[in-house]
Amino acid sequence: MTDLLSYAELTTDSDWSVAEHELDIREGDLINIGSMCSDRLCDLGLGNKLALIWEDYQGNEKRYTYGDLRRLSNSIASFLVKLGVKPAERVCLFMDRVPELYMGFLGILKTGAMAQPLFSAFGDESLFVRLQDAGTTAIMTQKKHLHKVRAIRQQLPLLRHVIAVDISEADLQDAEVSLRMDRLPPAEDFPVYPTTAESPSVLHYTSGTTGQPKGAQHVHYSIVSQYLTSKWVLDLQPDDIYWCNADPGWVTGTSYGIIGPWCNGVTQVVLDSGFNAQRWYEFIQKHRVSVWYSAPTAIRILMKEGSEIIRRHDLSSLRHLASVGEPLNSEAVIWSEEVFGKPFHDTFWQTETGCIVISNMPGMPIKPGSMGKPFPGITATVLNTKTYEPIQQPGIAGLIALRPGWPSQIRGYWKNEVGFKAKFKNGWYLCGDRASIDADGYFWFVGRDDDVINTGGHLVGPFEIESALLEHPAVAESAAVAKPDPVNMEVVKAFVTLKRGFKPSDDLELEIMNRIRKRLSPLAMPQEIEFVDCLPKTRSGKIVRRILRCKEFNEPVGDISTIMEE
C-alpha cells in the first residue's frame, strides 16, 4: 500500500468527507463529472500531462493530454448543444473503445445531459429495449454499428439525433449527422451546465430476474465515491500507468475506466482489442502498466495460456493488481502471486452501488477466495433471508446488504419506482447476492439470490433471453438458467420445448444460438440448448427456473411439493 493508513485506521478515522475535501467540494457547490475529469485537472496545472494512451489491435496509437480532454469534450459538448440536445436528456454512447467514446462521455456530462453507455456488441433487440425505456434522444455510434440503429430507428420516435463518429457525410442517411472529432474546431471554453450533486449523470442498464433491464440512475455526486475508492482500493498514485480492461458499456468501464482514474489525474491506457494473451502482455510491457484492474474470466483464460508466455515479457512495472466481475477463485490469486509476484485483489460492487463496496484493500492480508472487507464509509452485513436482520454468527450465509447513503448509490431505476423500492428491506439495500462473514470480518461469496446469470462478470437476465427464444418459430416454451463454467463462472443454458412439427437437431440448436447472439448479445447466447418435452411449472403455470438451475449445479432442489403442479 502506498502512503495509506492501515485498514483499521481508515475505518476508524475516515469517511467520504476526505474525498470532498480533496476534490474541494462543498455543500451546494456545482459538481460536474465531465468538468472535474478534465477542466479541474488543467486548473491544477496538469494540462500537459497524458490522460489517455489509446491503442487498437493493430498497434495504432493515439495520445491525449488532460488539455486535450478539456478541448475535445468542450467541442463535443458544443456540437451536442448546437444539435439541440437538452439537459437531462439521455444521450447513448454505442461504440467500441474508441477515443470518441471517452471524450463523448465527458462532453455529454458537460451539457447537463445524461450519458447512457451501452455495450457495442448488443444486437438490435437489446439496443431497442434500452433506448425505448430510457426515451433516449440522441445516440453516438460508429459506422460498423450504425446498421443496428437504422434497423430500429423507426420504432423510436423520441430518438431525434443519430450521430456517427467515423463516417463521411456522403454515407449518411436521412436525419443522421457526422461528428469527426479530429475535425471539430478546438473549444478552449464551454459553459458547463450548472449541475449539482444530485443532478442526473449516467444511466447504466442492468438485468434483473423479472422484466426487461432496468436503468440504474446515477448522479454527479458519485464522483466522491469513485475518486476515493480509486485512490484507496486501486491504489492509484500520480505516476501510475493504469489499465482497466472493462468496456465503458458496463459500469466498471465508466466508474473505473473513465471517472476514477481521470478525477485522480492518472494516465490510463486503453486497448481496443479482443482477447489475446500475447497482445495483452506486450501492451503491459510497452506502456509500463503499474496498476491493472481486470476480471476473473480474463485471469482464468490467462492461466490457461500458461506461464511461459509471461516469462517472455518484462512485466516488472506491475505494482498493484485488482479484479472485479465475479468472485475471484483462490487458485487465481495464488497463480498471480506465482507468476506476477503479487496477488490480484478481489473487489465487489455492482451497477447500483456505483463504486467498490467490499474489497481486499492494499496492505490488507489477503485470504485467497475472499471478497475482502467493507470499504471505509460503507456499512455492510449479511441478513437472514426471512427476518432481514443481520446475522451475528460467523460463517452463516445470508443476503449481502448495505446501509443506504453512500455518494454513488443509484437514486432510482429509470421509471421503475416499484423495482427500486423492492431493493430495500428493513433499512438495508439488498445487493441480490449471498455471502457469509468470517470471524475476522472477511466476506465470502456464496452465489446469487435470484435467477440472474453472472457470465464472465456480466449480469444477464433470463427474461430477456426467454422472450427472444419465444420469437423463434420453432420454440413453444423456454427457460434460461445459469450453468457452471470453469472460465466464465456461469454461462447461459436454455431449456426449450418445441412446437408441433419441429424436431430437435444440432442444426436447430445452432440456429437458435446464433439468433440470440445477434438479437441480444454474445453474452446472452445460450452455450447449450436442451430440448425437453415439458418444463417444470407451478400450479399457476409459472416456469420454475430454480429446479433447472439446481440440477445444473447439482444442488438439492428442496421441498417443491407446495408450488408444483400435479
Add this chain to the structure above:
Amino acid sequence: MDELSQLIHDYVIKEYLEEGSDQEIGESTPLITSGIVDSFSMVSLKRFLEKKCSIRIPDEDATPAAFDTIQNIARLVRRFQAQQVGV
C-alpha cells in the same frame, strides 16, 4: 484457400461480420484479437465446426489463440480429424 478454410471463411462472413461490413477476411486475419469473434461467440463457431467436420474439440483446446485466425482454426480441425481416423 482450400475447401476447409473456405468453409470457415464463409461461415465467419455470414455469421460474425457486422451487417454491411466491407472488411476483407483472409486466412491470417485476426478474428478474436480484432473483436470480430469474441470468446462467447467462439462456442457457436466451435459447434458449427464439430458438426460440419464430424469432430469433437475439447474445451481445453478451444482457446482464443487456436480460434484467432482461419489458418489456426483449420489447423485445429485437421488435428482432430486426423486423430479421429487414427492417423
